[in-house]
Amino acid sequence: MAPLRSRLFLLAIVAALASSCQTEDKAPQPHYTSDARDLKRPATAQDQSNRHFIEFRSRYALTYGHTYVVFGRADRNGRMINPEVAGLAPASNDAAPYVLGHFIPVPATTGATDGDLEEEYRSASWRVMLTDDEYNDTVAYIRGLQARSRLWEATVYNCNAFVADIARHMGYKTPGIWLRPQQFITSLREMNTG
Numbered sequence: 001m002a003p004l005r006s007r008l009f010l011l012a013i014v015a016a017l018a019s020s021c022q023t024e025d026k027a028p029q030p031h032y033t034s035d036a037r038d039l040k041r042p043a044t045a046q047d048q049s050n051r052h053f054i055e056f057r058s059r060y061a062l063t064y065g066h067t068y069v070v071f072g073r074a075d076r077n078g079r080m081i082n083p084e085v086a087g088l089a090p091a092s093n094d095a096a097p098y099v100l101g102h103f104i105p106v107p108a109t110t111g112a113t114d115g116d117l118e119e120e121y122r123s124a125s126w127r128v129m130l131t132d133d134e135y136n137d138t139v140a141y142i143r144g145l146q147a148r149s150r151l152w153e154a155t156v157y158n159c160n161a162f163v164a165d166i167a168r169h170m171g172y173k174t175p176g177i178w179l180r181p182q183q184f185i186t187s188l189r190e191m192n193t194g
Contacts, residue, residue, distance in 0.1 A: 025060060025182045029124040032189055033078070051075070052135035054128050054170075056163060056188055058181035059121040063098070065181035067159040068116055069166055071139060074129075085112035086142050088162035090152050101152050108152035110145070110162070123182040126189035134170075141169045160184045167192075 033053075054071040068087025074080055090097040091109040100106055115121040130138065145165055152158060160181065164174040167188060175187035 025065065025123055025180060028122060029182065029186055031122075031125050031127070032193075033127040033129065034189075034193055035129045052130045052132065053080075054130060054135070054138055054166075055125055056128075056167065056185050057116070057125045058123045058185040059115055059118075060123050061115065061121075065123060066113060066116070067163045067181040067184055068113070069142070069163055070117070071135075071142070083117065085116045086110055086146055086162075086166075087113065087116070088149055088152055088157070088159045089113050102154040105151035105153040105156070108150055110149050124185040124189075126185060126193075128170075138166070138170055142166060163188075 051074050052072070053074050054069055056067075056069055058065055058067050066087060066089060068085055070080065070083045070085050072080055072083040088108050088110055090101050091107040092098070093114075097106040145162065149157075149162060155178070158177060160177040160179065163184070164177060167174050172188065173191045175184055175191060177184070179187060
């Protein structure tokens with residue numbers, strides 16, 4: 001009976017993945033910005049001058065896309081100053097590890113990938129402005145996550161799961177990891193901003 005249950009479970013996972021991959025991305029979604037104090041607590045004088053942010057992003061790709069975060073400082077007009085990128089992806093430009101990673105874990109990279117900061121590839125984003133303390137805590141968590149995230153596997157620990165870990169650390173609710181990246185980022189924002 002146990003092998004039958006295992007097969008049924010595997011079949012359910014494959015069916016869920018197949019159905020999530022059949023949806024189409026929409027046109028690029030508008031850029032959204034929230035202030036952490038609006039989401040959690042009243043503003044303080046220190047918050048008013050703060051310009052740190054984390055931006056949850058998705059981008060188009062040859063496959064179903066990619067989810068990642070961009071973080072750093074912004075000028076008064078909201079333009080990024082020396083942004084950093086963190087995300088989880090197979091550690092190769094070759095397609096073979098990517099395809100293999102749908103069945104078994106493959107080595108991963110946790111930094112920027114091609115197209116992450118190019119505006120024409122952005123499919124959805126949600127920027128959250130942070131206080132200095134919130135930013136420092138979030139960046140420390142990201143660095144630790146990067147240090148321990150060595151494998152990518154599409155159905156178990158993918159780019160959505162990596163970003164979900166960061167969002168949960170910040171106190172946000174997160175959608176399921178099997179959504180397309182654009183749907184994941186849009187759902188993340190909607191779940192936490194109403």
